[in-house]
Amino acid sequence: MLALGASAASAQDAPSGEFTREDIELRDILIAAQETLLNIYRCQFGIDILAVRGGCAFGLPTLGMSQPAEFVGTPTLEDIEVRDRLVAVQESLLNTYRCRFDFEIDTHITPEGCPGQAGSQPDLSLDLEPMVLPGDFDGDLPPGLITPNGVSVAVAGLTDGGFAVWTPCGTVSKVSAGLPLQGIRVVVDPGHGGSYDIGAVGPNGLAERDLNLTLSYAVLNELSSRGIPAASTRTGHYGSPLSVRAAFADALGAEALVSIHHNAPTSSIGPEPGTEVFVQSVSAQQARADSARLGGLLHQEITEALSGFDNISWSRTNDAGVLRVLLPSGGDAYGMIRQPAVPTALIEYGYLSNPSEAALFATDEYIRVAAKATANAIEAYLNTDRSGTESNQQPRVFDPAPAPSSCNEVALE
Numbered sequence: 001m002l003a004l005g006a007s008a009a010s011a012q013d014a015p016s017g018e019f020t021r022e023d024i025e026l027r028d029i030l031i032a033a034q035e036t037l038l039n040i041y042r043c044q045f046g047i048d049i050l051a052v053r054g055g056c057a058f059g060l061p062t063l064g065m066s067q068p069a070e071f072v073g074t075p076t077l078e079d080i081e082v083r084d085r086l087v088a089v090q091e092s093l094l095n096t097y098r099c100r101f102d103f104e105i106d107t108h109i110t111p112e113g114c115p116g117q118a119g120s121q122p123d124l125s126l127d128l129e130p131m132v133l134p135g136d137f138d139g140d141l142p143p144g145l146i147t148p149n150g151v152s153v154a155v156a157g158l159t160d161g162g163f164a165v166w167t168p169c170g171t172v173s174k175v176s177a178g179l180p181l182q183g184i185r186v187v188v189d190p191g192h193g194g195s196y197d198i199g200a201v202g203p204n205g206l207a208e209r210d211l212n213l214t215l216s217y218a219v220l221n222e223l224s225s226r227g228i229p230a231a232s233t234r235t236g237h238y239g240s241p242l243s244v245r246a247a248f249a250d251a252l253g254a255e256a257l258v259s260i261h262h263n264a265p266t267s268s269i270g271p272e273p274g275t276e277v278f279v280q281s282v283s284a285q286q287a288r289a290d291s292a293r294l295g296g297l298l299h300q301e302i303t304e305a306l307s308g309f310d311n312i313s314w315s316r317t318n319d320a321g322v323l324r325v326l327l328p329s330g331g332d333a334y335g336m337i338r339q340p341a342v343p344t345a346l347i348e349y350g351y352l353s354n355p356s357e358a359a360l361f362a363t364d365e366y367i368r369v370a371a372k373a374t375a376n377a378i379e380a381y382l383n384t385d386r387s388g389t390e391s392n393q394q395p396r397v398f399d400p401a402p403a404p405s406s407c408n409e410v411a412l413e
């Protein structure tokens, strides 16, 4: 990530009354550099992209660096003041982006720090006592652990004085102790996460990464209150590749994996929720029965619950429902559907890009209702043979962009 080294030029540095072209040019160079960095942030994080002249390609501004405008005429105090105001506004916007999108990069150059940054990590509300130590195990190790920092990981084995565990980035690391994840029946997967993978962003600034995490916590709490042991692939503001999330659910021997997402871009507006639930295939022609039943129950419970909210302009596509999405070559298109061996469904609850839905998704009531509906479906999947909404006959064919591969390691203890 780039950091803007130069500090803002100031009109006070110039002799009063007399201004040179150089005073103007220095400011215009700074303004162009700030604009370049703003555009890089916009393209990297998918926010305010319409403000990027020429648009974005591959996460960068298509037109490259902004060039300073050429100045003609005699510089006046007003010319200087206009530029200094713009420098200040752009600096403040840069800091807003840094604080909103990046808890790890460039925030150190934000002068006042970021408001609420310390509180941005949700409370784990997990009882980390009693932690277990490697010496507590004679034979079988637990398949997973919550580390002392609250990160959920799969256990790879024992190592000198600790547990060898798979980090969220997919490398092997050591922790000295942890809360065992044993007998887990359900794994919840809050989609996206970390600096490199924000997901959709609502017009109200709500980031999908954060909304998915909040809702996942609510689902975990709901399952725990029903006595269903559950764990999460991601417990905080960090990224994790899909392969690690899938391997975590498989390692824990879960009976169901439910991936939580919110959709974009907005489709046509109507009176019904456009909830989409993606399920697994056994072949290009056939859905996997257990995954289709899990997805059907989730779709039924969630659409029924969301329909209870009044005055929402929902967004939906024509084929919204329980769906398979296939690559042109035939396999399941989404990695989070294709990779896990455990029966999996991926839910797009609604459209975060749609202002009416984004406002709803920011409420505690939405989190409560959506979590309850999700837990109802999971409980029915585990304890009954109900099947819910029928899968669409016609699969979608789509070749999605690869998920971001960059990953920052997070401290485990």
Ligand SMILES: [Zn+2]
Residues within 6 Å of the ligand: 191, 192, 199, 200, 208, 261, 262
């Ligand atoms: Zn998503």
